[in-house]
Amino acid sequence: MEIKDPRQILSIKKLQKAYLSLLLQENENMSIQRLCQEAQVTRPTFYNLYKDLMDLRIHLYNSILEELRKSLTITNPKKLEDIEPEELPENMIFLFEHILQNHLAYEVLFIYKPDALFMEEVKLIICQYIEDGICASQSTEKDYRMEIPFIISYTTGAYLESIFWWIKNNYKYTPEIMAAKLLEISLYGPYKNVINWKKQGN
Numbered sequence: 001m002e003i004k005d006p007r008q009i010l011s012i013k014k015l016q017k018a019y020l021s022l023l024l025q026e027n028e029n030m031s032i033q034r035l036c037q038e039a040q041v042t043r044p045t046f047y048n049l050y051k052d053l054m055d056l057r058i059h060l061y062n063s064i065l066e067e068l069r070k071s072l073t074i075t076n077p078k079k080l081e082d083i084e085p086e087e088l089p090e091n092m093i094f095l096f097e098h099i100l101q102n103h104l105a106y107e108v109l110f111i112y113k114p115d116a117l118f119m120e121e122v123k124l125i126i127c128q129y130i131e132d133g134i135c136a137s138q139s140t141e142k143d144y145r146m147e148i149p150f151i152i153s154y155t156t157g158a159y160l161e162s163i164f165w166w167i168k169n170n171y172k173y174t175p176e177i178m179a180a181k182l183l184e185i186s187l188y189g190p191y192k193n194v195i196n197w198k199k200q201g202n
Contacts, residue, residue, distance in 0.1 A: 011045050011049060014040065014041055015036075015039045016059075017104065019035060019039075019057070021104075022038055023112075064118075068122065071091065072126065073129075074091060089133070092179035095179070096166070096174075103171070106163070111164070111167055127152060127156045130152050134151070134152070159182070166178055
């Protein structure tokens with residue numbers, strides 16, 4: 001669906017917000033009439049944009065997922081040795097900025113009314129971003145502590161759980177701080193002081 005008319009864009013935003021708000025209110029039997037009332041748009045406007053509620057839902061999901069995909073597209077790949085220690089991958093910031101801009105959708109579809117399909121798609125996009133990042137670093141299997149597929153799975157899980165935590169804690173940190181903390185933990189682990197596991201085991 002290609003929309004250019006600013007009035008249509010406004011109507012779409014109002015309908016999508018109303019749809020998420022009604023989902024949040026546990027309105028399982030949502031009707032188009034109720035949705036239009038909530039969004040303050042007419043039924044003809046709705047049918048000019050969508051065939052039915054499922055069409056709206058699919059368009060909503062696809063638009064958010066496409067934004068996420070764009071925010072996590074690596075446009076300036078660097079080798080691992082060329083990355084400065086203080087340099088934050090801008091895509092990590094874009095990830096959290098994207099979630100903040102679409103906070104209602106993520107709050108509803110991740111936390112209050114978890115949608116397995118939406119969450120799986122988000123997971124796949126993040127997984128692809130991590131895989132692309134590893135490829136861009138031009139590192140080989142021998143440069144890592146574990147097999148690359150394991151690292152991708154582990155890191156994807158860490159990203160998703162970090163997003164859950166951030167939403168549940170009311171966006172406690174800015175996108176920049178969240179990106180910095182996630183990167184720091186990814187590189188150095190959760191401990192401030194390095195633990196000598198061999199020494200502890202003796």
